[in-house]
Amino acid sequence: MPPIHFLLAILAGVLTHGCTSLKTTNTARSSTEQLLISNAVDQALDKIDFRPFSGSAVYLEEKYVDGVDKAYVISSIRHRILYSGARLVDKVEDSQVILEPRTGVVGTANNESFLGIPEITLPGMLTLPEIRIATRTQQVGVAKIGITALDPKTRASLGTGGMTLAQSDDTNLSIFGVGPFQSGTIRNEVTRSTSGPAAFTRTQIPVQVAFHSPSVPVPAPAVTPPAAVEYTSAESGDLSSDPSPDTVEQEAAGGDAPQWTEP
Numbered sequence: 001m002p003p004i005h006f007l008l009a010i011l012a013g014v015l016t017h018g019c020t021s022l023k024t025t026n027t028a029r030s031s032t033e034q035l036l037i038s039n040a041v042d043q044a045l046d047k048i049d050f051r052p053f054s055g056s057a058v059y060l061e062e063k064y065v066d067g068v069d070k071a072y073v074i075s076s077i078r079h080r081i082l083y084s085g086a087r088l089v090d091k092v093e094d095s096q097v098i099l100e101p102r103t104g105v106v107g108t109a110n111n112e113s114f115l116g117i118p119e120i121t122l123p124g125m126l127t128l129p130e131i132r133i134a135t136r137t138q139q140v141g142v143a144k145i146g147i148t149a150l151d152p153k154t155r156a157s158l159g160t161g162g163m164t165l166a167q168s169d170d171t172n173l174s175i176f177g178v179g180p181f182q183s184g185t186i187r188n189e190v191t192r193s194t195s196g197p198a199a200f201t202r203t204q205i206p207v208q209v210a211f212h213s214p215s216v217p218v219p220a221p222a223v224t225p226p227a228a229v230e231y232t233s234a235e236s237g238d239l240s241s242d243p244s245p246d247t248v249e250q251e252a253a254g255g256d257a258p259q260w261t262e263p
Contacts, residue, residue, distance in 0.1 A: 035186050036108050036141030036168045037069050043166030043185075044143040045076055052159075054085030059095035059152065064102035073145070077101055095152050104144035104163070112137045134175045138184075141168040 058081050065073050081088060081099070089095050116132040144165045149158035170187070172180035192198065 032139065032170055032186065033108055033141075035189070036139060036170060037106060037143070038072055039168035039185055039189055040141040040143035040166050041069070041073055041076055041106065041145070043168065044145045044164045045080055047164045047166070048080070048147060050080050050084035050086065053081065053097055053099075053149075056086050056096040057089045057094060058086045058097045058099055059089050059092050061098060061100045064100055067103055067106045069106050070103075073101070073103060073106065073143075077147075092152050097158060098150040098152050099147060100150065101145060101147045104146060106143050106145075108139060108141045110137070110139040132177075134173065135179075136171065136173050137180075138169060138171045140170075142166075 060074070060078060060081065062070075062074050067073075077099070078088060086097075092098060112135070114132045114135040116134070117128070117130065119130040120128040122128065142165070144163060146161065146163040148161040150156065151158055168186060169184040170182070171184045172182050174180050
């Protein structure tokens with residue numbers, strides 16, 4: 001390639017450039033926040049032994065559980081009650097045990113710290129930039145759940161009940177801008193649930209949509225009733241009444257007297 005062509009190619013490459021951007025959206029609540037909450041709730045409920053209720057009818061009172069994640073807390077308690085061998089009922093009068101869970105705390109918090117030099121403002125509108133050697137960010141989820149068991153008839157407490165408290169965390173460390181290096185209960189749960197035996201798919205929904213027509217019941221074959229003598233309203237009267245003249249003439253022609261003529 002001549003030198004002039006090579007220089008023109010370099011110049012065209014320098015002057016010509018492209019730009020692209022990808023628009024993304026996020027849910028109102030981040031996945032990290034929801035994982036922190038659910039992980040803390042799971043840890044807290046794992047500390048409660050529901051086995052004493054095995055074989056009993058349990059009514060779960062939900063009015064003392066409140067918050068954005070109320071549905072997950074209630075559903076997790078129901079799951080553990082059923083897993084223990086108890087059965088859930090919809091009415092207090094049908095139960096042998098009343099469980100009253102309550103939520104003290106179900107929420108998140110975060111903190112950030114770094115090692116380095118903070119931003120410094122000098123006289124004369126001169127500002128020294130912030131220099132970070134290492135940065136550590138941490139977000140935690142906390143769940144505090146209490147629970148009481150009652151006798152539905154006497155309203156006496158079945159045991160002392162109590163409170164359970166658990167904390168989940170997501171910690172990220174960056175060194176000289178390299179990272180983040182993640183640790184915490186969230187990372188452990190994701191790793192445990194997506195690797196090893198848990199990574200295998202047990203069932204899979206088909207990727208193509210197909211339907212079968214509903215089965216149409218085959219109508220039963222029509223049954224023809226056996227031949228039978230049918231009477232009109234005039235003929236359905238008393239059969240012992242006098243026969244018509246045509247019947248008398250027909251029987252007389254045959255030479256046999258009808259039975260009604262016999263004394």
